[in-house]
Amino acid sequence: MSNNQPRIILHVDMDYFFAQCEEREHLELKGKPVVICVYSGRGGGAVSTSNYEARKFGIKAGIPISRAKKLKPDAVFLPVNMELYRSISDEVMEILRGYCTILEQESVDEAFCDITGRVSGFDEAKLLAVRIKEDIRQKVGLTCSAGVAPNKLIAKIASDFQKPDGLTVVKRDEILQFLVPLKITDLTGVGKKTGERLNELGVKTIGELSKLSADELIREFGQAKGIWLKQASQGIDDSPVVEREGTEQIGRITTLKEDTKDSNLIYEVIDGLSDEVYKKLETRKLSFKSVTFVAISTDFKTHTKTHTLGAPAKDLETIKESARRLAKLFLEEHPVTLRRVGVRVANLTEAKGQKTLGNFENGNKKR
DNA sequence: TGCACCCTGATGTT
DNA sequence: TCATGCATCAGGGTGCA
Numbered sequence: 392m393s394n395n396q397p398r399i400i401l402h403v404d405m406d407y408f409f410a411q412c413e414e415r416e417h418l419e420l421k422g423k424p425v426v427i428c429v430y431s432g433r434g435g436g437a438v439s440t441s442n443y444e445a446r447k448f449g450i451k452a453g454i455p456i457s458r459a460k461k462l463k464p465d466a467v468f469l470p471v472n473m474e475l476y477r478s479i480s481d482e483v484m485e486i487l488r489g490y491c492t493i494l495e496q497e498s499v500d501e502a503f504c505d506i507t508g509r510v511s512g513f514d515e516a517k518l519l520a521v522r523i524k525e526d527i528r529q530k531v532g533l534t535c536s537a538g539v540a541p542n543k544l545i546a547k548i549a550s551d552f553q554k555p556d557g558l559t560v561v562k563r564d565e566i567l568q569f570l571v572p573l574k575i576t577d578l579t580g581v582g583k584k585t586g587e588r589l590n591e592l593g594v595k596t597i598g599e600l601s602k603l604s605a606d607e608l609i610r611e612f613g614q615a616k617g618i619w620l621k622q623a624s625q626g627i628d629d630s631p632v633v634e635r636e637g638t639e640q641i642g643r644i645t646t647l648k649e650d651t652k653d654s655n656l657i658y659e660v661i662d663g664l665s666d667e668v669y670k671k672l673e674t675r676k677l678s679f680k681s682v683t684f685v686a687i688s689t690d691f692k693t694h695t696k697t698h699t700l701g702a703p704a705k706d707l708e709t710i711k712e713s714a715r716r717l718a719k720l721f722l723e724e725h726p727v728t729l730r731r732v733g734v735r736v737a738n739l740t741e742a743k744g745q746k747t748l749g750n751f752e753n754g755n756k757k758r
Numbered sequence: 759t760g761c762a763c764c765c766t767g768a769t770g771t772t
Numbered sequence: 773t774c775a776t777g778c779a780t781c782a783g784g785g786t787g788c789a
Contacts, residue, residue, distance in 0.1 A: 430776085437775065437777085438776090439777085454773090455775060458773070458774075640780085731777090
């Protein structure tokens with residue numbers, strides 16, 4: 392895709408999405424601090440997201456619920472209600488689809504739109520963005536923040552630049568001055584770990600990052616990431632907006648009631664998780680070709696074990712048996728105590744008509 | 759030797 | 773500090789022509 396046509400990309404990011412959905416459903420929440428929680432089943436858990444009232448007290452995504460409760464005991468604490476957020480997300484995406492030729496839904500609350508063919512330039516693009524925001528506000532009842540730029544990388548950073556209910560337009564010749572003062576972690580793809588390593592190299596801003604040579608970055612981060620960092624620091628990104636077929640993998644993970652190394656207990660949990668993964672697959676009519684057992688030990692290290700089948704399958708038994716077998720192997724190899732376990736399927740394909748696919752080599756298995 | 763595929767842990771985000 | 777659940781990706785390994 393090396394055509395020279397300058398692109399215009401719009402990135403839309405719903406504001407504090409989960410919490411805003413709850414505000415829409417429960418009007419009495421407006422103005423109160425709202426905290427959306429993922430409970431672990433053993434009393435603890437983490438904050439999934441919070442509204443701006445809650446953020447004023449330091450309650451943000453990722454912190455333990457216990458800490459959030461200390462920061463603001465009388466905030467409203469609600470469990471995640473994914474079904475609600477999905478259906479609202481669908482409403483939003485449907486609106487966006489009406490405005491762009493290609494829509495790339497990045498997650499439940501974010502999407503890229505290629506609007507190159509829909510507008511004559513950035514001024515018109517800005518007007519279109521305003522209209523889309525207004526449309527979403529009226530039809531869905533939620534605010535979002537938007538970024539308009541010549542590529543996905545900059546559009547995404549731009550949508551994050553002014554929040555909530557923001558709109559930031561970055562034209563081609565404004566990219567460098569826009570990026571230079573930003574923190575390196577404002578680059579999508581640079582998180583805590585990469586940020587720390589860059590700090591050690593004396594780099595704190597994107598401007599400073601752009602001064603490092605590609606060679607230096609490759610030495611430090613390897614070929615692919617090194618080149619990516621160099622390009623990103625200069626605002627270069629050619630990746631196209633692509634309609635996503637669907638997810639590549641589907642999984643479920645849970646925290647055990649208590650830490651254990653008891654395989655029978657773990658098998659029980661695996662069966663339950665397999666059921667849920669199977670349900671998700673079924674509703675989306677997908678087959679899988681590999682099964683992964685995920686284990687997180689008490690020291691919070693993540694371990695995985697994967698088995699790839701000879702041919703795609705779509706039945707529950709295959710998930711359960713594979714996951715159990717993988718767990719057994721894992722426990723034999725690693726005598727550690729587990730805190731969390733998960734089951735994941737990948738290599739997904741559309742489950743066309745096939746009934747059951749029992750034809751993979753699993754002959755010598757103990758029953 | 760080159761390539762395709764597989765497995766694993768790291769990473770990002772919420 | 774206390775530490776959910778989910779997805780994607782790159783590096784290195786492995787097997788085969």
